[in-house]
Amino acid sequence: MNPMALMKIMNAKNKFNASHPKFGAFLNAAFAGGIQEGTIIEMKVTKPDGTEMTTNLKIKQSDLELLQELREAVK
Known part of the structure; x- marks a missing residue:
């Protein structure tokens, strides 16, 4: 980088x-x-007008590998 x-x-x-x-x-x-495979992360966005959006994702092994690479890149 x-x-x-x-x-x-x-x-x-x-x-x-x-x-x-x-x-x-x-x-x-x-x-x-530690976040493990199978962990669910949920995010909710509330806009100033009150509109809400919610989503979630279930962590996969490939996600854990990406997070590790990102951690190493910003050290």
């Missing part, structure tokens, strides 16, 4: 974490015990 692109991503990540500290803490707690 391009070092400049990686720096840009890391800066954006740090800015996001500063703006939304509870989200980072939530992710740390959720992933602390």
Whole structure:
């Protein structure tokens, strides 16, 4: 990965974490015990007008491999 692109991503990540500290803490707690194959992650979006959208995904082995690669890339 391009070092400049990686720096840009890391800066954006740090800015996001500063703006939304509870989200980072939530992710740390959720992933602390390790996410396993078969884990279901659900996301809900509520827009300012009250419109809601919800989805979920069941974690596969390939998802775990991608997450590991992403973790290693941002170290």
